[in-house]
Amino acid sequence: MCDKHIEVFTSLLREDDLPSPTTYESEVTNSTTPPFSDKMMMFFIMSLGSVFISRYGTAIGLCNRRDIGLHFTRLLAESAKYLEDAVNIMIKNGWMEQPPQATVRNTLAENR
Template structure:
């Protein structure tokens, strides 16, 4: 009996995932990493590490900005939820 593995390399030339989905995941991972650096910075009791964390956060923020600019350029960034205009609703 021969076992067939679905994870083997295929002859397909079509990408299995869209560019939009891959970029979304990368930007999400970068944002998560930035949060982890911030938490490490806040909890670290060593003075010498504070500067290193600060530099890492600044560096990863530039990387995150590049990802966000790509999302905007391709029209893939969605508008975040907004609040209703309470003054306009009160006047109706």
């Protein structure tokens, strides 16, 4: 998914003859042993995903070009779908708990 996002924005820069930033592919190691637990990596993915979605939302509001705004909108929706899958994995593995919920006032009054 990240490669797709990078390609979308790199192609826009290339079309306008602008330089594109380099990626961090050279920093990937040959290790086959994960340094972090699956739970920690899922939490990290969820945190980064939330940041990406908020930044895409900000970018949509600030972008003056319709074509770029459409890319932001489409990629935001894809990111949200990806995060939904991540949440389902976390729930399935018992890594995410339901946050405290608001009291249903009608039920509270009936049980009085």
